[in-house]
Amino acid sequence: MKNKLKVLRAERDWTQAQLAEALDVSRQTINAIEKGKFDPSLPLAFKAARLFKLAIEDIFQDEV
Template identity: 80%
Template sequence: MKNRLKVLRAERNWTQNDLAQALEVSRQTVNAIETGKFDPSLPLAFKAARLFQLPIEDIFSDQED
């Protein structure tokens, strides 16, 4: 699954730790999601969408465009 978390995080000058705290996960989880090694659960994807005030599909994609 492709995602824009790293870009969205960088636009806000947040560290991985900042995002992890906001999503209530570990920094390692954020890193694994950003690098494509881990796909977030649906509740976590919704939480990220609410945090960034974007639709889920604007953050996560099942295509490798």
């Protein structure tokens, strides 16, 4: 599962810590998801989609 969190953060000039707080998860969770260590849960994916006002599919991509 790939994702655009790093780019979306960069566009807004947000740190991992700021995004983590906005999504109510730990900074390590954001870091791990950005680095592809694991996939977010569906509820967390929904939270991110709401935050960025994007579709889940626009943020997270099933890599084939």
